[in-house]
Amino acid sequence: MTKQCVDVSGEMRSYIGAGAAMPAVPHGWRLFALGGLAEAPARVAIVAAEAGAELCAADLVLAVDAAACRRLVGDAPGGACRWYLPTDLRSVALAITDCALPEPARATLRLAKSIELLLALLTRAAAGELVAADAAGELLEGDAVRILAARRLIDENWREKLTLDEIARSCGVNRAKLTRGFRAMFRCSVADALTENRLTRARHMLRETDLAVSSIGYACGYRNNASFTRAFSRRFGMPPSQLRQVAA
Template sequence: MQFKQRVDVSPEMLSFVGNGAVPGAGWPAGSIGMSFRLGDSVLAFHAAPTAAAMIESDLAFVVTAEACRRIFGLVPDEDARWHLSSDLRAIVIAIVDCRLAAPARETLRLAKSIELLCAVFEKIGDHALVPTDGCGELNELDARRIVAARRLIDEHWHEKLTLDGIARACGINRAKLTRGFRAMFDTTVADAIADLRLAGAGEMLRATDLPVSSIGYRCGYLNNASFTRAFSRRYGVAPTLYRAHRLAA
């Protein structure tokens, strides 16, 4: 039987990455579990985790409830399923698809597992996660289509995207996509795209010496003026000043 790769994050936490079964032995006593599925963008919380419950995941955690209470001040007391938000999904992808060679790969996966655990508990504490059954008037099929729209945005934010094009690609009409996306993710389609584009632009401004105009184009903006306006509204400074301030710091 194929098993996921085990990462010993700490004496109180294990991470299991990739395809295959989750080894059921050697877990810390009194653990809770989390499993992350990229295919349908679901985060599942397991109050009493089992290897069988997490077998279909791309990534799974087991961590002691005591550690969660000590660090985050809370632990859910029952199983739950939430839609995997775009920022959490990005961390999961970084863990699962890491192309570094060992031992750097294991080091990155350890660090990112801690980052992901902290990010999940922050959202739990802020009630910022959307339950998979909390879709209001949407039926199950439409909810899946809107999750697919979110996944399309998460993966193709740097390309030309339109509301009509996303709706067609996901098999849902424009009006239902607009209403359902806001209900499920507490944001509009346009704002979700803009958030990802501007976050990507900020990262490129910090990490590369590419011209500002090239960064804007790579992040989905058709011209430098529209990129500068959008970036300035979001961050309060133009991209050139943002880069200069970051470098000076």
Template structure:
């Protein structure tokens, strides 16, 4: 695997094959990301070469990090269990894919992947701190296949939120009936399918208000709201401010 020596406290490995001979941080833990459908990561409480080489034929990104550094970034002791596996949240999937697929020349690729590795670690720990990690195992009432199909439904929402998605359409795409999808989605993600879709659209609207100068009405329309009043109400309920006030505060900051 290709190695990125991020710091004395962190090593990133990318690709397939055995780990190779590299300097490891002291007291290492590991976050092993595999790129199945959906993308998941497995936590290794005490990173060991033998455990990390069991899937050496798969394309992976492996973050090997000093435990003390994780505790420091998290602000408390990292209490994930050995072998705990989680679906990678939407915004983190993009970072992991950027590390895996970086096509820059070597002189630029190394610092780019180094920065993205730090970002990915910080975002994983932030998701842990904010209880946004979803375990890839679920209630006993759901089979492992159902759990993967429900995760696929979440990925459809996260990646295709601009489309006219309905519960029936999402259920058909992921191979579940609507009642099992509705029930299982709430069990795993603690919200309904429609609530997840609204959250995804409003999160993108929030990003566009900060990152672009597009008119508020256009951002609302692109987020699935047919008029500015309904967009303003939904945004205000979620973020406590109107879109216009939110943008003004972001610009002032």
């Protein structure tokens, strides 16, 4: 039994289903194998067409012409690259593999989501934003999984007033190990990750909504406008009110 194929375009195909045979793809194409989607931590790897076992085990394989990669982002990732799959991209991948819509709506959604997922992977890989699967360094595997769980908790619950102790307790590590492990894996502190989520969302809301600046700051976790303006200005080089004027 072969994986289900979605012909996205003449330069790309998606292959859906784990434990199934992988059809041959044209020479020079890049294969992005995504596995562990049903359980953390999910991963994505660039593998060779000859890597039969790894391809068969993947829940989803994105096959794309290297020339298309270069045209889209100026580069075509190669080699034995393996990354942890960010939470938001795992959700996109699950929308492809677990789509319950009837045909032809399912085929249309899978085609669109395949393009979305590929572009996100290419742009984040090119920007160095994907965490290498070996980035855990000297952390034990179990601790690395817990640190990843902490990152997911932050990425999904950044609006809440999270503390180091609460995050550590939720993920089953102590505060010191969370602090050291988080910096080792993500090259930033827990506080930095929370701030980046909040300010990135705030920038989006400033550009896409008419909400008052103070309301956006509050919605993004800042209890007063002064602290929001200071943090935003440090991150983006201008206060939120000025960014809104520039974006208008």
